[in-house]
Amino acid sequence: MFRVAFAGVAHSHPFADAANLAAIGGTPTAVWDADDPARRDDFAARFETPVAADLDALLADAPDLVVATPRTPRAAAVASACAAAGIPVFLNKTVAASSDAVAAFDRLDAAGARFSTASVLRFAPAVSAFAERVDPARMLAVEVSAQHDIAGFLAPERAWQDDPEGAGGTILNVGLHAFELLDAVIPGARPTIAVGRSARGELPTRSETVAIALGSVHGVPLTVAVSGVPGPDRYAIRVLAPDGAHELVLGDGDDLGYTGLARRLADVARGGDAPVPWRRSRESYRAALSFAALTREDAR
Known part of the structure; x- marks a missing residue:
């Protein structure tokens, strides 16, 4: 207890x-x-x-x-x-x-x-299993994406999440899942973002509805796609290697890691170590903030 x-x-x-x-x-x-x-x-x-x-x-x-x-x-x-x-x-x-x-x-x-x-995705069993199958030394390119309908962020009681100056908007609130998924599969990923583009469309967002970034991770090309259009959640990573494409997709109905997170938190409550060191989580924030800055500067 x-x-x-x-x-x-x-x-x-x-x-x-x-x-x-x-x-x-x-x-x-x-x-x-x-x-x-x-x-x-x-x-x-x-x-x-x-x-x-x-x-x-x-x-x-x-x-x-x-x-x-x-x-x-x-x-x-x-x-x-x-x-x-x-x-x-x-x-x-x-x-x-x-x-x-x-x-x-x-x-x-x-x-x-x-x-x-x-991100809770770090604790999804499928993510751990996929990470064991991927050899970062043999990667040729990586694609990672996060889709989460931002309709909830646009409701009055949740509008603080859509504020770029408050909670960071779509790139931070949805995009962090993408960067955390990347680090879970490729520990210590330290991605860099070179360029980003975004679009709002017809949704009344103060941040963005979709955003795409190009960069690199472990010296190979990286593509990051973040979207908040209507529809089911979808989180995916695709690693291109000499032996082919290796892909993981998680969505509604899959184990997204909530029970795994609870088990790790129980360990912490009983004196165990933190489930994720800050030095790794901060890299996800660093990359997401760089993505947001480059994308929003370009959109002005």
């Missing part, structure tokens, strides 16, 4: 986390959210969890783990508060939409804070 608190319920992921953690021995201690009282109260009722008056009150109860899903601009401060309290924290994406926010997490990492963040 272990005790877990929830700092922020900005989108659907903590609801899945709470159910999956409860199934393997996790007991929710409290929930707090500074921006979305209706979602917070829904979470509290669904999981019979007390509502904390503030973040300090949530941490004062000394849970074994905090699962944090605040709105992006609050993420670094939440992680810092958890670090000061000596409580490990996992932050659901997206946690940074600027280089300053990444730098804040760099400082926490340098100070030895116990925090981590990752």
Whole structure:
């Protein structure tokens, strides 16, 4: 058994986390959210969890783990508060939409804070199996893509995600899945982006509906496609090698990694290591932020 608190319920992921953690021995201690009282109260009722008056009150109860899903601009401060309290924290994406926010997490990492963040896709069984079949030394080119309908981001209660200055818009909120998938298959990928293009179409987005980037990874050509058009989720990576094309596609109905993430978080609550080191997660943010900057500069 272990005790877990929830700092922020900005989108659907903590609801899945709470159910999956409860199934393997996790007991929710409290929930707090500074921006979305209706979602917070829904979470509290669904999981019979007390509502904390503030973040300090949530941490004062000394849970074994905090699962944090605040709105992006609050993420670094939440992680810092958890670090000061000596409580490990996992932050659901997206946690940074600027280089300053990444730098804040760099400082926490340098100070030895116990925090981590990752796309849930890293924990999908099919991703691990695919990674075992791919030899980065023999790659000729890599294509990675992430499709997630952004209709939810355009609703009033979720519009903060569509804000390039707030949560980073489509390239950050959807594109991070692509870069995290790339790093999960090719550990330490450190992709670089050379050029990006985007389009909005008829959707009333403040960021972009689709975006394509060209760059490189491990010295070979890389293509990244991010889209938020209507339709089912689809996450894919295709590695071209001398023996042919190797492709993984995940979508609705597949195991996207939620249960695998819960198992890793249970380990953290019991004293284990972070599921993903910040030095790897930060490369996904670095690449996504570069993608966004190049693409949006070109679109002006």
